[in-house]
Amino acid sequence: xxxxxxxxxxxxxxxxxxxxxxxxxxxxxxxxxxxxxxxxxxxxxxxxxxxxxxxxxxxxxxxxxxxxxxxxxxxxxxxxxxxxxxxxxxxxxxxxxxxxxxxxxxxxxxxxx
Amino acid sequence: xxxxxxxxxxxxxxxxxxxxxxxxxxxxxxxxxxxxxxxxxxxxxxxxxxxxxxxxxxxxxxxxxxxxxxxxxxxxxxxxxxxxxxxxxxxxxxxxxxxxxxxxxxxxxxxx
Numbered sequence: 001x002x003x004x005x006x007x008x009x010x011x012x013x014x015x016x017x018x019x020x021x022x023x024x025x026x027x028x029x030x031x032x033x034x035x036x037x038x039x040x041x042x043x044x045x046x047x048x049x050x051x052x053x054x055x056x057x058x059x060x061x062x063x064x065x066x067x068x069x070x071x072x073x074x075x076x077x078x079x080x081x082x083x084x085x086x087x088x089x090x091x092x093x094x095x096x097x098x099x100x101x102x103x104x105x106x107x108x109x110x111x112x113x
Numbered sequence: 114x115x116x117x118x119x120x121x122x123x124x125x126x127x128x129x130x131x132x133x134x135x136x137x138x139x140x141x142x143x144x145x146x147x148x149x150x151x152x153x154x155x156x157x158x159x160x161x162x163x164x165x166x167x168x169x170x171x172x173x174x175x176x177x178x179x180x181x182x183x184x185x186x187x188x189x190x191x192x193x194x195x196x197x198x199x200x201x202x203x204x205x206x207x208x209x210x211x212x213x214x215x216x217x218x219x220x221x222x223x224x225x
Binding site: 033035041042043044045048056058090092099100101102103104105106107 | 145147149155156157158159162203207212213214215216217218
């Protein structure tokens with residue numbers, strides 16, 4: 001069974017721009033969660049989607065948003081990029097009835113200059 | 114507030130040494146506990162998990178963890194580490210909700 005895939009793997013953007021990251025979950029998984037990983041803060045939860053609805057949200061500003069499509073694929077958008085948004089963005093998928101048992105993708109490395 | 118603490122930030126061991134990485138969580142309710150591993154250049158992989166039952170959980174690659182409810186701990190152990198165990202290890206807790214809370218990670222370096 002194929003794992004979680006994320007595209008693109010690497011991205012360089014300029015301050016003020018916006019970016020969209022994509023995540024395809026493991027087949028059959030209906031829950032998708034997003035995390036931001038940085039050396040100083042570790043893994044921080046952004047949000048979780050299930051059946052196209054945001055089910056949980058972390059403590060990030062409104063510049064961070066996401067959505068989920070009917071095929072469970074998910075996208076994450078960051079608007080008005082700041083230097084501090086440079087991080088590894090991880091997507092994780094899980095079965096809907098055990099959303100906390102998560103399987104991670106390789107991540108998208110975002111660098112904001 | 115719900116939180117997870119990993120007290121060892123960086124651990125250096127020689128091959129064949131025994132390993133124990135600490136993980137403590139706040140809050141005393143129902144929890145589901147996990148250890149993840151991130152090898153250099155690779156993505157996070159689930160090492161082992163505890164939902165209920167036997168508090169001693171065995172995972173992949175010879176790792177095990179023990180859930181001690183009275184100490185709010187879920188320490189990771191391995192009797193004899195190998196060079197290939199060099200990685201970053203993350204403890205994570207689910208407080209009966211839909212999200213995971215991660216510790217800050219422990220970087221393990223194993224020298225031959």
